[in-house]
Structure formats: C-alpha cells, structure tokens
Amino acid sequence: MSFEKELREELRQAADSMNCPPHLYRRVSESYQHYLNEKRGRSPMKKRILAGIVAVAILIPTAAVAASYLADDIFGSSAVIEQHGGTQEDYQEIEEMLQVAKSKLTEEEFPEYMELTKQVAQLKLKITDENGVKHEENLTKEEQQQLEQLGSQLAPYFEKINGNAKP
Incomplete structure (x- = not known):
C-alpha cells in the first residue's frame, strides 16, 4: 500500500x-x-x-x-380623427395639449375646460370632411355663434395654459 x-x-x-x-x-x-x-x-x-x-x-x-387618453373623452377614439383627415400624430398632439392643460389648470377649471373643448371639437368635426378640409358654411348661424362664444370662453384657459395669464 x-x-x-x-x-x-x-x-x-x-x-x-x-x-x-x-x-x-x-x-x-x-x-x-x-x-x-x-x-x-x-x-x-x-x-x-x-x-x-x-x-x-x-x-x-x-x-x-392601458391608461385612457384624455383625447378619448373628447373624440371617443383616434379613429374619429382619422375619419376626418387627421393622423395618429395629430391625435397624439391633442393628447399632449390636454395633458399640459391638466397639469396647469386647477381641479375645478380642468373639467370645465374639457367640456368646452369637447363642444368645440364636436362643432369642428361637423364641418371637417374626410380630407381634413373645413367647410364652415355647413354650420347654422346658431352653431357659428356658439363656436365664437366657446372660443371666447376658452380664451382665459388658453392664456393660463400658455403662461400669458395675468395674476
């Protein structure tokens, strides 16, 4: 061994x-x-x-x-914009604008802003054809006045969002 x-x-x-x-x-x-x-x-x-x-x-x-888009509250989906001559990029720009508005407006102002924006968008969709061309003659006198009135109601919100508001 x-x-x-x-x-x-x-x-x-x-x-x-x-x-x-x-x-x-x-x-x-x-x-x-x-x-x-x-x-x-x-x-x-x-x-x-x-x-x-x-x-x-x-x-x-x-x-x-899966988070819902703010633009969906206004248009329903991006398909609505695409039916009126818009693109997915246009839809994303609107979404970004709404996100900026949400961050700059107060909790009381934002729902009012969204409602006014929704009304304007519905009128704009009504006068826009599938090529994206606007035909303002399709609006009645009342609808034209309503569009102008909505624009004046939205002006203070746009000033606040763009930073031009006076304290």
Whole structure:
C-alpha cells in the first residue's frame, strides 16, 4: 500500500474507535438542522422577490398602455380623427395639449375646460370632411355663434395654459 492509503486507513480506524459525547452530537445535529431550515427559508423568499420584480416589470408598462387618453373623452377614439383627415400624430398632439392643460389648470377649471373643448371639437368635426378640409358654411348661424362664444370662453384657459395669464 502507498503511504497515503495507509494514513487514510489509520485515520479511519482511529475515528471508528472514538466516541462522540451525546450532548456534542445533539448540538451538531441541531446546528445542522438550523442550517438546513435557514437554507430552505431563503429560497422561497428569493423566488417571491423575483416574482414581484417580474410582476412589476410587466404591470407598469401594461398600465401605461392601458391608461385612457384624455383625447378619448373628447373624440371617443383616434379613429374619429382619422375619419376626418387627421393622423395618429395629430391625435397624439391633442393628447399632449390636454395633458399640459391638466397639469396647469386647477381641479375645478380642468373639467370645465374639457367640456368646452369637447363642444368645440364636436362643432369642428361637423364641418371637417374626410380630407381634413373645413367647410364652415355647413354650420347654422346658431352653431357659428356658439363656436365664437366657446372660443371666447376658452380664451382665459388658453392664456393660463400658455403662461400669458395675468395674476
């Protein structure tokens, strides 16, 4: 036999002849059980954290896409604008304008602004054909007066939104 094998055999025989005190055996066993329980406890926690991160990564963009547009409150959808010669970019510009208005107007002013804007938009859609050309002669006298009146009612809001309002 080689020297290493002889040494290993001698150490094994010496270990077999040794007796471990019962209290030491119990302490080692408890320590090992504690280690195993701790190790098992960490794994599900890591899985939960990972699952939470994945859920957030999925839900935040979904919520951003699913959020309703302010322009939808006025037009219903972007298809309405496209039927009247507009594009998706036009729709996005209107949405951006409404978002700016929402940030600059108070909570009391914004719903009034939206209602007036909706009325103006309905009149403008009525006179706009599928090529985007406006035919103001299609409005009745009352509708023309209403359009002018709505424009004058919206003027203070536009001043506030554009930053030209006087305190």
